[in-house]
Amino acid sequence: MHQPQLIPHLFRTEYRKIVSVLCRRFGFEQMEVAEDIASDTFLTAAQTWAYKGIPPNPTAWLYNVAKNKAKNHLQRNTVFENKVSPEIKKDEAEDDTWDLDLSPQNINDSQLQMMFAICHPAISPESQIGLSLRILCGFGIDEVAEAFLTSKDTINKRLYRAKEKIRNEKIKIEMPEPAEINARLDNVLTTIYLLFSEGYYSVSQNQVLRKKLCFEAMRLCHILIENQNTNKPPVNALLALMYFHASRFEARTGKNGELILYDDQDINLWDLEMVAKGAWYLNEAAGGSQLSRYHLEAGIAYWNTQKEDTREKWENILQLYNRLLQIAYSPVAALNRTFALAKANGPEAAIIEAEKLNLTGNQFYFTLLGELYTGIDNEKALLNFKKALALIKTEADAQLVQRKISKLMK
Amino acid sequence: MDEFVLIFRHEDGTKIASPEQIQVWMKQTMDWIGGIAAQNKFVSGTGLPFADAKIVGHGGVVTNGPFGEIKETIGGFVIVKAESVDEAVEFAKGCPVLQGDGNTVEVRKVAKNDGTH
Numbered sequence: 001m002h003q004p005q006l007i008p009h010l011f012r013t014e015y016r017k018i019v020s021v022l023c024r025r026f027g028f029e030q031m032e033v034a035e036d037i038a039s040d041t042f043l044t045a046a047q048t049w050a051y052k053g054i055p056p057n058p059t060a061w062l063y064n065v066a067k068n069k070a071k072n073h074l075q076r077n078t079v080f081e082n083k084v085s086p087e088i089k090k091d092e093a094e095d096d097t098w099d100l101d102l103s104p105q106n107i108n109d110s111q112l113q114m115m116f117a118i119c120h121p122a123i124s125p126e127s128q129i130g131l132s133l134r135i136l137c138g139f140g141i142d143e144v145a146e147a148f149l150t151s152k153d154t155i156n157k158r159l160y161r162a163k164e165k166i167r168n169e170k171i172k173i174e175m176p177e178p179a180e181i182n183a184r185l186d187n188v189l190t191t192i193y194l195l196f197s198e199g200y201y202s203v204s205q206n207q208v209l210r211k212k213l214c215f216e217a218m219r220l221c222h223i224l225i226e227n228q229n230t231n232k233p234p235v236n237a238l239l240a241l242m243y244f245h246a247s248r249f250e251a252r253t254g255k256n257g258e259l260i261l262y263d264d265q266d267i268n269l270w271d272l273e274m275v276a277k278g279a280w281y282l283n284e285a286a287g288g289s290q291l292s293r294y295h296l297e298a299g300i301a302y303w304n305t306q307k308e309d310t311r312e313k314w315e316n317i318l319q320l321y322n323r324l325l326q327i328a329y330s331p332v333a334a335l336n337r338t339f340a341l342a343k344a345n346g347p348e349a350a351i352i353e354a355e356k357l358n359l360t361g362n363q364f365y366f367t368l369l370g371e372l373y374t375g376i377d378n379e380k381a382l383l384n385f386k387k388a389l390a391l392i393k394t395e396a397d398a399q400l401v402q403r404k405i406s407k408l409m410k
Numbered sequence: 411m412d413e414f415v416l417i418f419r420h421e422d423g424t425k426i427a428s429p430e431q432i433q434v435w436m437k438q439t440m441d442w443i444g445g446i447a448a449q450n451k452f453v454s455g456t457g458l459p460f461a462d463a464k465i466v467g468h469g470g471v472v473t474n475g476p477f478g479e480i481k482e483t484i485g486g487f488v489i490v491k492a493e494s495v496d497e498a499v500e501f502a503k504g505c506p507v508l509q510g511d512g513n514t515v516e517v518r519k520v521a522k523n524d525g526t527h
Binding site for chain 1: 443448
């Protein structure tokens with residue numbers, strides 16, 4: 001790898017590991033110090049390598065430098081001497097050959113614990129995603145800002161407030177008690193899913209960034225699966241769900257970043273290897289008796305990887321939505337369920353159900369009604385498409401509905 | 411918004427229906443509940459299996475079902491959210507249980523624990 005790519009690449013993979021391990025060692029009170037040491041390590045690398053060449057094992061080099069910087073910091077810093085040092089476990093304090101444990105096991109443990117700390121219920125979902133991107137995924141502030149379509153300044157403030165909250169709430173970097181893991185895991189999974197959705201449904205035109213967000217979310221989910229305490233059915237279900245979605249990533253957008261609807265997608269662009277991985281994790285998720293929303297959503301996503309329009313497919317999707325809406329209602333799910341109902345039970349049955357949804361502020365509600373009425377009552381179809389048009393905000397969506405209207409007018 | 415319980419009274423379905431009919435009835439019920447959930451008005455619900463049903467009478471006398479003189483008994487219930495009893499009744503009208511002659515769905519408001527009752 002050439003140097004221009006090497007540093008960003010290492011930054012992405014190693015920054016978070018160094019920060020997690022340091023934070024776990026120092027505590028959240030010293031979070032900024034951990035970040036400074038990690039950033040400083042990369043600065044040193046860039047400066048040194050530019051003149052002396054890239055060392056044979058750059059990662060080991062970075063860890064070594066990070067260790068030394070941490071050591072120096074500890075020796076110099078009086079705050080540490082007075083406040084943090086007494087907190088550190090006795091046996092460690094007595095050990096004068098101070099060392100930072102950057103073994104793969106400790107890195108994984110630290111990241112896992114960091115995940116639970118960041119996803120603490122006291123922190124707002126927005127901040128959880130922001131912190132996850134920065135601390136767990138090693139995103140630059142610029143990238144976090146672009147992912148949220150906001151300014152660097154806003155992100156800096158948000159992250160600062162979140163870190164303050166962590167300190168004030170005295171949140172610790174540790175695994176929750178076994179009995180508490182399930183309850184806390186819910187929050188962790190929600191954050192991972194939000195992170196994924198941020199990438200998958202983002203309106204940002206930056207394709208590379210969007211994909212990165214999705215893959216980072218999947219990586220975090222993998223960390224949970226690798227640990228036996230957190231390798232639970234809903235975690236596997238969520239990973240399956242993300243694999244199924246991600247398999248269509250390339251097919252979902254055209255050359256200019258425009259959205260390509262499911263029906264118009266080129267199957268050749270679907271990643272079948274990811275579909276297979278999704279199926280594998282969905283199978284893993286079948287252990288136990290807990291049926292989470294991720295199981296149901298993964299089931300739906302699985303059927304969506306089967307492009308053939310069979311009765312079986314739509315009947316299965318309908319039943320999965322029937323269950324999903326009972327445990328996790330959302331207008332999108334309600335609309336999708338109605339679409340599946342039309343496919344499984346016929347458009348007439350679906351129209352009756354659709355009219356009851358009454359989502360009159362939602363453009364997709366009227367678009368769906370327009371679709372359902374097309375061929376049954378074209379005048380009503382037209383009326384609904386026009387109502388949709390009045391609510392639509394983007395040019396691309398408007399063109400789509402306009403085309404449906406012109407077809408009806410013929 | 412109030413909560414209403416819809417109580418189904420019907421004969422023991424397993425005695426009168428073929429497995430195919432039960433299958434159809436199950437799908438209808440799932441779609442019916444899905445339709446309520448799609449309006450974000452579903453709270454909870456469950457079936458009450460007839461197997462192992464017991465009746466505990468005065469003086470602690472325990473008898474097995476079926477249930478005395480009544481032809482229909484409670485086979486299950488769902489709880490829905492509704493603006494009024496009329497809206498709850500509209501939900502009830504869609505209940506597949508009503509396809510059986512003599513079966514009923516009773517609609518009852520759930521008491522709130524807020525002192526208004």
